[in-house]
Amino acid sequence: MIRFDNISKRYPSGLEALKRVSFELEAGEMAFLTGPSGAGKSTLLKLLMLMERPSSGTLLINGKNLNRLSRSLIPSYRRQIGVVFQNHQLLSDRTVFENVALPLHIAGYPPSETGRRVRAALDGVGLLEKETHNPVTLSGGEQQRVGIARAVVHKPKILLADEPTGNLDPVLSAEIMALFRRFQSVGVTVLIATHDINLINSLDHRIMHLEDGILTDDGGASNGQ
């Protein structure tokens, strides 16, 4: 589903964020991406979201080369992936429902379908009764769950998360992780960047380790055991 082939990313400042990174993530697989801050985790996710382009190497998503995707095709690509951001990226001038409905609205779903899907997604994260609230009035954990609902409402094949438990206590973090595992169980490919070592060690999933832009551990072996 996701395949990095000798990907390097060098920023104009000269910083080499990723050095010849290669790995492959199968469809329906769930993996964690760890490493100290500045190791290149965010850069790797940005490449997958097409917020950045690799300096060299090939990035294949479902067999398609992302390097060849023109700028005008980026929106339709982004509609096929779901992204959970560390800082939620929720809009404070609209309700929880409207925030979650945004990807469907942009993609042009009919209103009846939108309502059904949004409620299903909110129900999935246990926030159905908060749909008319403003995200600002919710707790950090609830906001993150709204962010997750928005990331999965259009049923993406790939779910990316950047430090989804960054600001949450262990109990809430465990809840969020349980949510991600549920999506994986229905076939979504999940890639989570985190430095919460304690949390991921308690879970039996593939763990990839980035150190100074180099993928020091592919994590594939542990998954195969």
Add this chain to the structure above:
Amino acid sequence: MMGARPMASNQNTREPVTRGASDQKIRLVDRWRSYKAHHRATLFTTLKKMLSEPIQTLLTVVVIAIALALPSVMFLALHNVQTLSSGFASSAQITVFVKKDTGSQGITQLEKELKALPEVAATTYISSEQALEEFKALSGFGSALQYLDDNPLPAVFLVQPARSGAAELAQAQELVTAIGALAAVDDIQVDMLWMQRLATITDVSKKLVLAMGVALVIGVLLVIGNTIRLAIQSRREEIIVVKLVGATDAYVRRPFLYTGLLLGLFGAIVASMLLLGSFYWVGHSIAVLANLYQSQFQLAGPGFSGILGLWGAGALIGLTGAWVAVMQHLRAIEPK
């Protein structure tokens, strides 16, 4: 390091896991419906946003209105002056003095020649006797004139040119030359200089109004562009979020284009009210003045099509200003 996972590229042979992502496809008719719905929703949210900042919106609209009303009023005034001056021009006559020793046969001959000229609409003959009678009656020197031995006044043809109006002044000049070449003509008097001056003044004013109109339209473009630029800055976060969840450039642009369109349209509507207001205000005085001159002149208003044209122009200028601002600033806002 790479582990047991093969890095082979047998991508296509892998059986994809069944999942609920097959319903990514949205029916075309639904897409079209939601496209229309988004236009409608954007229009309403834009209106709501504008009304939520009434002072800011009103200020912008009034600035646009004044900038649109000024050239419109001047253009209308100029249009009326042109109508008025073309009325004057049609009353222009060429006075042709006949040589004193021309006999009645020569006069008949001259009349024929004058009427044969293509630009001549009508001729009126005034004999020297008639002229003398007229002069006696009008001048008040009647009794003094009795002491003259013979009639000093020449016979006269009043020639009405066929084509009139400021634009045909050059042709009138040609006609004068043609009449001057006729044998029995002594002298020609044509009071055309003031008409030429009026035409030139109208021409210069037209150019000035055009230049001022262009300058003010550029001003409106800049005002709208700046308003849109500020709106884009204040909605930066929102733009980034919608881009991250797959919004196209057109989707992101839409609310700003609507803002520009509505600002331009509202500005033009207020401008048309200013225009009509000043028209009725001045119109009454003009009617009184025209009456004093025993003229049938009536101030011409902008008309229904003129008002509609102004609205359309305002909306178009607004849209253009917004488009320029959006093109300049929206590309720079990308998720980072």
